[in-house]
Amino acid sequence: MKIRIIDLLKTTTYNINVSVNGWVRTHRQSKNISFIAINDGSTVHNLQIVAEHEKIKKDFLKLVTTGSAIRVDGMFVLSTGNQQHGEIIAQNIVLYGTADPQEYPLQKKEHSLDFLRNIAHLRMRTNIFGAIFRVRHNLAFAIHKYFHEKGFFYFNTPIITTSDAEGAGKLFEVTTGDNQDFFGVPANLTVSGQLEGELGALGLGAIYTFGPTFRAENSNTYRHLAEFWMVEPEMAFIDINDNMDLAEDFLKYVIRYAIETCESDLIFLNNTVNSGLIERLHSVVNNKFVRLPYSQAIEILKQSNREFEIPILQGMDLNSEHERFLVEEYFCCPIIVTNYPKEIKAFYMKLNEDDKTVRAMDILFPQIGEIIGGSERESDYLKLRQRMEELGMNMKQLWWYLETRKFGTVPHAGFGLGFERLVLFVTGMSNIRDVIPFPRTPKNANF
Numbered sequence: 001m002k003i004r005i006i007d008l009l010k011t012t013t014y015n016i017n018v019s020v021n022g023w024v025r026t027h028r029q030s031k032n033i034s035f036i037a038i039n040d041g042s043t044v045h046n047l048q049i050v051a052e053h054e055k056i057k058k059d060f061l062k063l064v065t066t067g068s069a070i071r072v073d074g075m076f077v078l079s080t081g082n083q084q085h086g087e088i089i090a091q092n093i094v095l096y097g098t099a100d101p102q103e104y105p106l107q108k109k110e111h112s113l114d115f116l117r118n119i120a121h122l123r124m125r126t127n128i129f130g131a132i133f134r135v136r137h138n139l140a141f142a143i144h145k146y147f148h149e150k151g152f153f154y155f156n157t158p159i160i161t162t163s164d165a166e167g168a169g170k171l172f173e174v175t176t177g178d179n180q181d182f183f184g185v186p187a188n189l190t191v192s193g194q195l196e197g198e199l200g201a202l203g204l205g206a207i208y209t210f211g212p213t214f215r216a217e218n219s220n221t222y223r224h225l226a227e228f229w230m231v232e233p234e235m236a237f238i239d240i241n242d243n244m245d246l247a248e249d250f251l252k253y254v255i256r257y258a259i260e261t262c263e264s265d266l267i268f269l270n271n272t273v274n275s276g277l278i279e280r281l282h283s284v285v286n287n288k289f290v291r292l293p294y295s296q297a298i299e300i301l302k303q304s305n306r307e308f309e310i311p312i313l314q315g316m317d318l319n320s321e322h323e324r325f326l327v328e329e330y331f332c333c334p335i336i337v338t339n340y341p342k343e344i345k346a347f348y349m350k351l352n353e354d355d356k357t358v359r360a361m362d363i364l365f366p367q368i369g370e371i372i373g374g375s376e377r378e379s380d381y382l383k384l385r386q387r388m389e390e391l392g393m394n395m396k397q398l399w400w401y402l403e404t405r406k407f408g409t410v411p412h413a414g415f416g417l418g419f420e421r422l423v424l425f426v427t428g429m430s431n432i433r434d435v436i437p438f439p440r441t442p443k444n445a446n447f
């Protein structure tokens with residue numbers, strides 16, 4: 001019976017014949033016997049293979065080095081050692097591919113994350129990156145599950161677009177090799193699917209997008225990538241308060257899902273990279289997020305007497321050091337900051353009665369800072385037009401967006417979650433380059 005290691009380690013049926021595939025993690029030889037630990041990527045746990053030299057020739061076993069790929073046929077038995085777990089007594093080993101010990105880079109037990117980043121093509125073979133990408137998968141699945149259960153429709157917005165989505169980020173332009181004017185208009189890779197997502201919500205009621213997003217971020221930070229995945233739900237007939245409730249419920253749901261489905265990966269990450277991880281995850285799902293207006297956040301920062309790199313002024317945009325101070329040192333829990341000054345937020349956000357602030361919400365998380373940005377959208381045609389005029393925007397280009405306010409407009413709202421920031425939080429890693437298989441950052445698009 002061919003079986004994955006994760007399924008084999010769950011069974012309590014012993015003395016059965018099985019076939020297991022995997023890559024060799026360690027190989028220890030004693031006089032008459034070899035102990036080989038293999039991993040097939042299905043779990044963080046390695047499986048021990050016992051190869052008696054009587055059955056499996058020593059000359060052959062010399063080729064079964066760290067990094068090589070094998071199939072083992074044998075009997076799954078309860079280990080006779082003091083730890084009670086299953087292992088395989090090998091009857092036969094098939095060598096798929098060798099790995100020369102002089103050249104294979106993953107010889108040592110532990111490597112620095114920097115080193116592993118330079119071998120992104122092989123880092124999936126380490127326990128740490130196996131754990132990270134399994135967690136990433138489960139979070140992606142939980143996101144679809146959550147919205148599907150809530151009656152949202154998965155809606156695909158274009159990757160090549162003419163919209164710069166309010167200048168959310170610097171654009172990557174799309175041109176053809178011979179510089180033909182392919183689309184007849186300047187086109188770029190999407191920086192956010194929101195404006196098109198609104199069109200979906202204003203017909204289907206509630207939609208979400210989950211796709212790649214591109215911003216030519218010209219700095220190297222722990223939380224910015226040039227290519228990242230964004231989740232953008234958008235809902236008709238709701239206001240900013242419903243939007244906050246949904247975002248909080250959504251984050252707790254997907255984190256709880258990861259806690260439940262990725263237990264051994266999270267324990268591994270907690271024990272190797274971030275010792276407070278599991279406690280932090282539980283704390284986030286079990287406590288209510290604090291909600292406060294922007295003006296109060298600024299007052300708290302001002303009165304903190306902390307020397308920030310960028311000094312605090314009313315009206316400024318918060319950056320990661322301010323956000324993390326509020327979350328990690330002042331409130332000690334996630335917070336939702338609302339009612340930002342209109343000057344630092346996008347044109348489409350709904351203006352409050354004071355005419356100065358907008359119904360925006362940023363959700364700030366420990367270790368991350370901003371994880372979600374959202375708002376109630378301006379649904380009043382005249383107010384939206386006026387704001388666009390004030391900002392000197394090109395009305396002709398966004399005619400389709402304005403028309404949705406002309407015909408059957410309704411209150412609506414939504415938010416954007418940077419998927420990698422969620423994976424960063426849940427895995428406890430500290431650099432966003434380590435939670436996406438092939439990170440794209442300035443001067444780095446090698447793999």
Ligand code: ATP
Pocket residue numbers: 168215217223224225226228230370371372373374416417418419420421
């Ligand atoms: P930041 O202040 O960190 O630059 P932002 O306010 O520019 O983020 P938004 O335009 O609000 O980002 O985008 C929505 C969400 O997308 C953010 O809350 C964040 O989670 C994520 N995000 C934004 N830019 C990036 C990026 N370059 N790499 C990864 N995730 C990002």
Ligand code: MG
Pocket residue numbers: 168169
């Ligand atoms: Mg930004």
Ligand code: MG
Pocket residue numbers: 370373
């Ligand atoms: Mg921001």
Ligand code: MG
Pocket residue numbers: 362370372373
């Ligand atoms: Mg934002």
